[in-house]
Amino acid sequence: MNENSTNNQSTEEVDLGQLFKLIGDAFNRLFKFIGSIFKAIFSVIIYALKAVIVNFKIIVLTMVIAGVLGFALEKISPDVYSSSMLVRPYFDSKYQLVTNINYYNALIDNQDYATFSNFFDLSEEEAQDVLSFEISAGPETENERIKEYDSFIKSLDSARASTISYEDYLENRSVYSGSIFQIEAFSLKQDIFPKLEKGLNNAFTNEYTETKKRKRDSLITIQKNNIMEQLAKVDSLQRIYINVLEEDSKSTSTELILGEGLSLSKDRSNTREYDLLNKEIELRNTLKSLEERKVEEDVFFDVISEFQYVGNKTSHWYNRYVLIFPVLAFLMLCIIYLTSRIVKFAKAYE
Structure with missing residues (x-):
């Protein structure tokens, strides 16, 4: 063991x-x-530093020459000006607006200045000065974004809505989600923007938007007529109520029937008078809301902020040739150096 x-x-x-x-x-x-x-x-870093140190003079000289060429190109390049306007479309005209902006950019890219000038009532020489348009969602507050999210969630069933967070909504929303849009125009001419605004005002309407506006107006008219009929009935009941009160003061009856489900008794006379008054106020407030809605949305769009008469000089990073050219020159030297080392290695390889 x-x-x-x-x-x-x-x-x-x-x-x-x-x-x-x-x-x-x-x-x-x-x-x-x-x-x-x-x-x-570490070896790669050391070899790279060694290559830079050995060829330092060539690198510096090449980048200086590239910077000078970039500076010269910036000076001879024409200035680009930009201006923006804010609009609030109605009757789903935002879809036609985005489509037309893309169409205008396509005309510019294809150099179809004859067609483009017809849309904006410009001469072809002026049309050639227009470079592009950009459209994006206008400025929004956090409260406005939250309201849009709540409205979107209410349009979904509860099971689907529970899977979409506020952050997911903001990440996936498109340019069509907002109610205010910013249109930015770029041009070589500094004072052409007011003319462009007149042309853009025609970019909101089509047969769909006009039909939708007509339907909205027809529905408002129908609703107003219904409300006026209800007000007439309330007024008629009020007159009957007054007559009943006069008769009731001479009668010993304790309850009378007014019709339409309304009865009058002595102990509830004040309540019926108050109900009729509230009903009249409610109907008149609804009528007022319809009138206000028709006045506020009586056009296809509202211009919140117009184009400036004189545009602002603008410059993007990809137009800063004085910086881009030296970087490209350095990258080109790196490619040439690596190519030469690979060729030498390939020739010496056995």
Whole structure:
């Protein structure tokens, strides 16, 4: 028994020793692999620095020449001016607006200045000065975005709405989601923007928007007629109520029927008078809301902010040639250097 126990202990010790040795070897290989990665990165950095130091004069000279060429190109390039306007479309005219803006840009890209000038009542020479249009969602407050999100969630079923967070909505909303739009125009001419605004005013309407406006106006007319009929009935009931009160003062009856589900009793006469007055006020408020809606949305769009008469000089990062040219020159030198090293290695490889 003792010999068996001793043999088992020896076997277990051997197994544990082998296991620890395997674990130690695995860690050693891992550390060597990580070390080789850092060594390779360090070697690449040193070789790159060596190439820069050895060719420092060539690099500096090339980048200076590229910077001078970029500066000269900036000076001879024409100035670009921009101006923006804010609009609030109605009757889903925002869809036609975005479509027309894309169409105008396509005409400019295709240099179809004859067609473009007809839309904006410009001469072809003036049309050639227009570079592009951009449309984007207008400025919004956080409260406005929250209201849009609530309206969107209410349009979905509860199961689907529970899976869409506020952040998801903001990330996936399109340019059509907002109610205010910013239109920005770019031109080589500084004072052409008021003329462009007149042309853009025709970019909101089509047969769909005009039909939708006519339907809206017809519905408002129908609703107003219904409200006027209800007001006439309320007025008639009020006159009947007054007559009933006069008769009631001479009568010993405790309850009279006015019709339409309304009854009059002496102990509730004040309540019926108050109900009729509230009903009249409610109907007149609804009528007022319809009138206000028709007045507020009686056009296809409202211009919140017009184009400036004189545009602002603008410059994008990709037009800063004095910075871009040196960077491109440095990248070109790197490509030439790497290509030459690869060619030498390939020739010497056996």
